[in-house]
Amino acid sequence: MTVLPAISTTAFALMCSDRIRRQWEHAASTDHLTGLANRRTLTEVGNERFAIAKIKGPSLAAAVLDIDNFKAINDTHGHEDGDKALIHVAFRLQVGTRKSDFIAQAGGEEFVVLMTGLDAASAGAAAERLRLTVEQDIFSIGDEAIPLTVSIGVALYDEDDRNFADMLRRADKALYLAKSRGRNRVELAV
Template sequence: MDPVTIFIVVMLMMLANGWVLGLMRKDFPAALRPCTETWRTATLLLAGSAVLYAFQYQMPLGLASPLANGLVMLGCTGYLRALRQFYGLPDPRWLFAPALVGFIGILWFAVVAPDTRMRVFILSACCTLLLLASFMLLVSQKAPEGAHSRRVVAGLFAMVAGFMVFRAAYFVGRGVSPSFDITGDGAWINIASPMVTALLPVVGTTAFLLMCSERIGRQWELAASTDYLTGLPNRRTLVTVGERRFAERQQPQGRSLALAVIDIDHFKAINDRHGHELGDVALRHVAEHLRAACRGSDLAARHGGEEFVVLWDGLDAAAALTAGERLRALVAREPLHASGALIPMTISMGVAAAGEGDRSFSDLLRRADEALYIAKAAGRSRVEMAG
């Protein structure tokens, strides 16, 4: 297959990917649409460069190559920008500088002072810089979700960057005549060039879409396991973690397990007097205190309404009672500041430590709930230990 045919095939594949991305754009969440649209634009720019390379003899001499090279550099810039948008990073001031400087340099050495080696060197240097910036951005991400697809995309950027360096060294070292034609049949590298550069818009697009899909899946997972108002784990997550830890406790090397069921005192009065919006603020206020008081293995969750649960890992009954009292005092001494008002906040708490009589996590939770009822009946803003 000759290079012109390869460029045409590559161009059609890029256009197909751009078309698919355009069809899927509305199906992505709003947060992912900017990066997918930027990736699509970059893919179409590279498709445009393939058109120019394939049909350069139908254009004025000295114009097709600089324009095609400029589109390649803009496409690499677009991929870097799409990845930055994916990770919520702003555009750096220098983002378009490599493509702009590169295009001016290539145009100069194509029209004013023709020098094919310099054009090859400038294109390779600019593209390598942008590709390596994308590679470094991907490998710097430590989040576990999307790790496999992220590694694939990073590998593609590294592979294309390495090829650009090799291509530049090959041509500069071997010597390039002023009549060099990237679509000529004379060199094997003319066949390899469009095939390697097509990796990002073709294979890379699939891997990037997989990254987006894994991000969406992770968001759905978080939505299913997290309370939307406070950001704490919800009842479903609490029960899942609680049942697992209760089962682990029964193993030979099992750790102690204790929990507290917590209720905001006079929460209905706060809602009635200040409105439900401030009531939501009060819930978040208490949730932040619970989250801050947790150690690494502890779990604070919203149980429903104004009720929360803290699951302590490795605490016996005495230590759990002390931790509960410390938490109660923390909330009591930090009133809520909202809408110009200073609202005292207190909590009541029932604490239970897993014992021989508990057959399940539900038994432990029930005993703590019964202790909470005793704390509220005894005057609130107190901690009661389950018997």
């Protein structure tokens, strides 16, 4: 009977192609270094959560985080150690967030955390906890402890935002305010 080997071969080929498809989907949606969602996936999830906030009410917050003085780490220790710092911060963000929060690496040394079910005070407090989670955990290169801190800008859903990109822009402006006010701090968008 030659039918059974043909069916087995076809089933095996289909199983392999499905696994390869899933691997490609994962690679297309994930930052290869940190394992976090990438900017493309952030945009998709952000748009979905923004649409829900428009219907159910303003309980969406976007926190944009940037590693302070990251260029100095790359310049002093090299890009390989800079990559280790990114991985370290990504891990700390995973430790410091709730299961319902969404974390993405937006590019370079910038991360975004989407949080739901929070008012302005709670979103600010959550961002402050993330800041402390990064600051208080020692990052080392060899025997040298390297201080890592993040500046954070937080924007809550606002009815004047036309889309998720508007909300993210406001969070980004708050981030730059945090940087200009001395770094290693949280600023809420107005």
